[in-house]
Amino acid sequence: MKRKIHSESTNCCSCEHENYENHNHDHNHSHDENHNHDHGEEFNLKKEVFSLVVILILYVSGIISEAQLHNTLYSIGEYLLFIPAYLLSGWSVLKTAGRNIVRGKVFDETFLMTVATLGAIAIHKLPEAVGVMLFYKIGELFQDIAVNRSRSSIKALLEVRPDYANIKTETGLNRVSPEAVKIDDIIFVKPGEKIPLDGEIIEGNSQVDASALTGESVPRTVRVGETVLAGMLNKIGVLTIKVTKLFDESSIAKILDLVQNARSKKAETEKFITIFARYYTPVVVFVSLAIAILPPLLIPGATSSEWVYRALILLVISCPCGLVISIPLGYFGGIGGAAKRGILIKGSTFLDTLTKVNTVVFDKTGTLTKGTFKVTQIVPSNSDFNQYDLLTLAAKIESHSNHPIAQSIRDAYGQSIDVSVVRDYEEIAGYGIKANVDNKLVLAGSDRLLHKENIAHETCNVEGTVVHLAVDRIYAGYIVIADELKEDAREAIQALKRIGVEKTVMLTGDNQAIASRIALQLGIDDYEAELLPEEKVSVIEKLLHTPGKHGKVAFIGDGINDAPVIARADVGMAMGGLGSDAAIETADIVIMTDAPSKVAEAIQIAKKTHRIVWQNIAFALGIKSIFIALSIFGIATMWEAVFADVGVALLAIFNATRVMK
Template identity: 75%
Template sequence: MTQTPSLKTQQMQVGGMDCGSCAAKIEAGVQKIPGISETSVSFATGRLSVTYDPKQVSDREIHDRVISLGYTVISPESHGEANDRGHNHGSGDFNLKEELLPVLGVVVLLVLGIIFEKPLHDTPYSIGEYAAFIPAYLISGWTVLKAAGRNILRGQVFDENFLMTIATLGALAIHQLPEAVAVMLFFRVGELFQEYSVGRSRRSIKSLLEIRPDTANLKVNGTVKEVSPETINVGDIILVKPGEKIPLDGEILEGNSQIDTSALTGESVPRTVKVGEIVLAGTINQSGVLTIRVTKRFGESSIAKILDLVENATSKKAETEKFITQFARYYTPVVVFLSLAVALLPPLFVPGATHTEWVYRALILLVISCPCGLVISIPLGYFGGIGGAAKRGILVKGSAFLDTLTAVKTVVFDKTGTLTKGVFKVARIVTKNDFSESELLKIAAKAESHSNHPVAQSIREAYGQPIDDADVTDYEEIAGHGIRAKVNNQVVLAGNDRLLKRENIDHDNGNVEGTVVHLAVDGRYAGYILIADEIKDDAIKAIQNLKSLGIEQTIMLTGDNRIVAKSIAERLGLDSYMAELLPEGKVEAIEKLLSRSGKNKVAFVGDGINDAPVIARADVGMAMGGLGSDAAIETADVVIMTDAPSKVAEAIQVAKKTRQIVVQNIVLAMAIKGLFIALGAIGIATLWEAVFADVGVALLAIFNATRVLK
């Protein structure tokens, strides 16, 4: 979503959400405030994200609305605020052992009540059965009764608390005391396991976020002191000892070592680093002592952006999640009125039907129809998919993009830095018109002195001598063509075939495998420099893996010449390629593919630096090796934190597994609930079986959802 400049996005950690429908209530309640543009609540993370117009609504009003709905806002100012709903589920502090103690007490009372129910029923001491069942009912159901009562007073009638309250009070009214207690008991046990499962998923994501460094060793005037990474500025010098996390992005000034990048990239093989190389915050220094000059403040570092992405990924919801939220909103009232019809109509129209029998059947319908399993397990499945992808070094910015990945049939790759290593080296120098090789290289290096392009860097590296900035004037980059500059008062053109054709300079075509930089001095052709690049080690495997996943087309887009493009496309086994494209030409190519794709989706994979427009235009934009690239993290829908193209297929695989689990949960819940509704309606199922089925469906769906994290 493109955010209007006047709009502001605020995030709050919400406490007290004890079921997935709580998230829907908060969304609906906050959305009603005038000035709110978009609201999203993740039950899995307990986070509320609100986009609003600060001229119409304040942070305080949003905060107060959440409080008025019966929840708490956990923030640095109010972290210790009491939670009037019993347990602060949003905080993630959940102790299963403590919660099980009252449950065990209820079990004891229920068993005693059942044992003594018959002997006491026909005696003057029949009150004894109430002495066991009523306390058991109140202990197990107090939080449900309280929540239902409070919600009714606030006009929020139809939810799972209301369903359970009506079902159990109805059971008490028809003197089905054991069933009433059992419904509350098993509902509470189901909630405990739901909370435990959600807690596990939260802890799994939290473990990903533990890569955040806590301290840094700052060097000041020859001494080292331990400080917070947030206090360190660009240019400061830090010391990282073996075994410590690298706290900020920076350049190595002294030392060499091996670093463990698995927390960021999912790669288990340590990487060797030396003086002059850039290292990223969150990686672990394994062997030598490193002295590092900080290149980014902590808030701007890759690790800070990654932490923010992982924590906020659930705000962009998939259509399935949105559907389930809407479904639950209308489903519960329908179930209540249907149950009312089951209780009231048959005794009026069916001969011999009794009110007690049909009220009992209606109560079964209420219990079995509780939507908790779906409302929790669907978001939890997507949450697990995002977490599972992050463990593999793949950042997905929202469950909506996981769904889109499952529909991808065309994958389009950029060439340089994506399928090839992007590490260019001068392979050959071909001179013309009396220029020598050393002279041509010198002119090219000076002309390219202000360019950050990998080709320009390779030419400067081959030259290997310092360049005086005074020698170069009137420098101009011509997009998609090359460079024009004055070098020692001579007009130098350095670029591709298109540049020289545009300037009407006769030249060799340079039809060789590699990137060709043509040079002209004062309108006279001087020769060309051949730059070689290498295909990445796993590029061939990446294309094969995509084919095995059912991808119909793999295409490469490049600004390089056709001979180079054809050679690489054939070696990789790509279906097609487009060469000699200007930056706008890549966007046009994607537009054509999108117009022909129909319901199928198109993914574009680029290096995230100069491919931002194409990444933004594709159905799914994927940034390859984008860990240190601000453009990648900002623009892409999926950020692959390594340079491995094989991760593209892995991302699609995770998305398909997530989707499969979500569909399994929907089918499982609907099938079992449908079966027991039918059994209850014809009088075969009892309240005991109904509550077992309801809790069982919820737990099965939740445990199934957590599989995607692995």
């Protein structure tokens, strides 16, 4: 597979909240350690607020009575009040800086904070030192609130994981772990319970709430013979379900895996900030050191205390918090916001790629159409077969196939099939089926199969999806099968054009007549018909290498034969509700509602995320540049430095949370 999920190591200065939901304990950079509350403690808002209140009381008391405290012996009163406030507000920063220095990772933002505040204490600027740590702690609090809020949609997904399954045994119903249930076991789901595994309803009907999986707010009615997915909530009736997949292979297990690993695919912007912070921080430290040491030596009348103070201000201003916090938070918000709407994005890198998509290619069956086929016409070609004979023959040869067309033929036949009469079964990809049925050589498939086998016939231009049949190499007739368009298919194409997608394309294995009619109905710009699976890859290759092409190509499919095309496109999307496992595994983005209109929504979410991330980059760098210049010329004080650091970080965090809406 082209895109295997893997973890990337974090860097010492990157502040990227990798795997928020997993509380990753192996963070290499300081800010994550600092913000994960001692390696994974649950965020406790009341505890944090209480701590801040205590610090504020000490700090405000010190500010009010600073003159009296300063006049005590050796200013001891000032130290007794401000130092406890400093340690309470800055202990996590000091501890992390010390730990990182021991590990050899010196240059990070906690190092900048520690040097700046200890330097301020050394030159007797105690209120400023405490102020820096206090407002930094306030910034941490707002950041944690923002992270927890952006995590909520993904946390809701994690909570839909079923806890148990009611399995039918000889002694009655037993409650077991979903992992203990095997394929073909029978389970019962009562009203109000979560469906624990993927399966087929064999008794009962009900309404199921699929909102946690797909984002759909309206409950879905399900009946005998329909497929239900693990994680759906049964609303009203008792359902008896035959399990079709093990828990580890179920929809909910795959979704949880996708979401939990989503942050391992980092966007180019995030990688840039990681590299930027790695070089930026030591440069700031050495520039500050030069400002503290050189002017008193070179400028007549310059005092060490004044230039040390300016250098300390520069250190505080230069902390890259706004960037290294808000950018990963913005991408995480984009992934979480999309998940809430039934769009699972496997990494922030695909959000960036989506913003550049200008060509969208759709598979037809199961993507633009419902894939729920019905037999509409049975046409025998000679007197040896009537309609019933032809349908019986088709049902028998299609008895081993899982294709929706085969299922529709078996449904139309409506009787049990003795599969023992079918021998030497061979499925020819893109053509059809060849088998021995009742000691006769039977072919069933497309017009292309008849040409391949040199079967003479005169029915090349039949409107609709057609299964031709030949017995002992003599043409027997054909069956016409109809497929319906999805309700939002036309709106999906219109929405893509509204948001600036330049070209829409449809690929199908169906004949030219069907492809032309559907393309016209939907307003699709171009189409390719009568394609084999490998020919679909060739079409994508051609689009990827179009001369003058300046955008990316997205492909949306659902079948197992779509997996190679999904893998080859710049962005591969799979219909996840009823799509094949291979397509979902290969895809970069999974649409759980099976609605093609979600493609435009995914692109819109990506563009909004990208816009907000770059707003934060421009804002943070712009403000910091201004205040760095002011600090060098002695205009900015430590209070302005606090705004340039914590204030900018807070504003960037608040801006990043907008992507969730």
